[in-house]
Structure formats: structure tokens, C-alpha cells
Amino acid sequence: MLLRLMWAHLLVLGWMFHNIAPAGAVSLPDDLPRQRVVVIDPGHGGDDVGAVGPSGLVEKAVTLSVAQKMKEILSETCEVHLTRNGDFAVDLEDRTAVANHYRADVFVSLHAGGAFRHQGRGTVIFYYGHSRSLESFAPEEHGDSLEINEEPTRWDEVQDKHGVRAQLLAGLVRGHLREQISPVDIGTRKAPCLVLRGADMPAILVEIAHLSHPAEEADLRKPEVIRAAAEAISDAIKEYFTEYP
Numbered sequence: 001m002l003l004r005l006m007w008a009h010l011l012v013l014g015w016m017f018h019n020i021a022p023a024g025a026v027s028l029p030d031d032l033p034r035q036r037v038v039v040i041d042p043g044h045g046g047d048d049v050g051a052v053g054p055s056g057l058v059e060k061a062v063t064l065s066v067a068q069k070m071k072e073i074l075s076e077t078c079e080v081h082l083t084r085n086g087d088f089a090v091d092l093e094d095r096t097a098v099a100n101h102y103r104a105d106v107f108v109s110l111h112a113g114g115a116f117r118h119q120g121r122g123t124v125i126f127y128y129g130h131s132r133s134l135e136s137f138a139p140e141e142h143g144d145s146l147e148i149n150e151e152p153t154r155w156d157e158v159q160d161k162h163g164v165r166a167q168l169l170a171g172l173v174r175g176h177l178r179e180q181i182s183p184v185d186i187g188t189r190k191a192p193c194l195v196l197r198g199a200d201m202p203a204i205l206v207e208i209a210h211l212s213h214p215a216e217e218a219d220l221r222k223p224e225v226i227r228a229a230a231e232a233i234s235d236a237i238k239e240y241f242t243e244y245p
């Protein structure tokens, strides 16, 4: 807001000066501070419902709710795009293609199913990479299992160059989620998630909670929890932009 006010002030001054000085004597700078671009990916959609909670809450609805709240919050300071803004299916490659198209500064894929520990609970944030410690995160019979790829391809290099930043962003999201919704904290993990693979910017996958766990499903039904999760992830993104310009 302060920046916008300062910029508006500069524009007015520039206009005044332009109208006093000889034509062409003053030109506005070309290097305007570029607005940050955030692409949020609500996991699943359409026929792909994602995980289903014990009382029937579906992951695709949870991820869309959090994404829409995040858009509301972040649009005050950033340019925000969602990979889907309704209940329809989107291919994994198309999700990162949206982020690449808009030249996003960060790409955040939202999930709530527990992609790797279907019977577990808690919050985990993934960034892309191949890890030997994946045994404890073996994919199970779940929609998310499609989102893992053990075979390195040339596309790995695209996300690899953003690995350090992605890990920093993951750490900030973890911190804010712990502070603002106090989930059971599993931590940050490196994993070969397909949906992050082709993103040419720091990209993370946030498993907000395990919908398969009755207590976590009950939490995810509460609008205040959805709001708090959206605020926590948004605050982490804002902090990332401030800390790592």
C-alpha cells in the first residue's frame, strides 16, 4: 500500500513536471517494480475427487476453498492466478504450464489428503527432488499416487535450479502453519512430486492436513480453519517475497 501511494505520488509529480518542462524532457522510468505473481493450484477437481474423509468431505473441495481464500488475501499485493476456479479436472502438466505461462514467482499446489501417508495425520510441505529417504513416504492406493515420479527426466532440471528457494519457501509455510493453525507438524520433505516437476520457479506442494483422519476432517469442515490455513500460507508467501527479493 505504501509503495502504491509512493508510486501514485511519483506519477502525479511526473505529470506536473512533464506539463511544466519542455515536451520530452522527462520520461517515467522503465524499471517499474514488477508486481509479484503467485499461481495457486487447488489439487484434484472434477472426477478426481482426491482423498475422501470418513464422513464424506472431499479433498478437491477443501483445496479449492483454501485457494480461493488465498487469492482474496494475496490479491491485495500480488497478481494471483488459480489453475482451476471451479470443479473440473486439470492435467498435472497443465497446472505447471499455467504457472510458466504467467511467469509466476512462486507456484503452490494445495492438497489435504496425505499423499504419502494415507493413514497418518498432520501437515507436510514438499519441494521437488529425488530423495533416498522416500521409503516412509511410499505412495499408496490414492489419487495422489499419480503425482509421484521416480524416473528422472530432463524436466527435473527445470525445478532443480529453484530447489534452494523452494526449500526456503517450504520452511516459511511450515512455520506459519504451525503458528497459525497449530497442526500436527510432520515437516518439510524433498520428494519427486510430478505436479512440481515442470515449474520454472520455486514450487511447493502443501499437504495442509490428512483428510483421512477423522479429527483433521472435522477441522477442515470449519470455515475458520480454512481461513486460517489460507492466511498462514499467504503470510509465508509475503514473507518470502520480503526476505528473498
Ligand SMILES: [Zn+2]
Binding pocket: 043, 044, 050, 051, 059, 110, 111, 112, 113, 114, 115, 144
Ligand atoms: Zn491430493
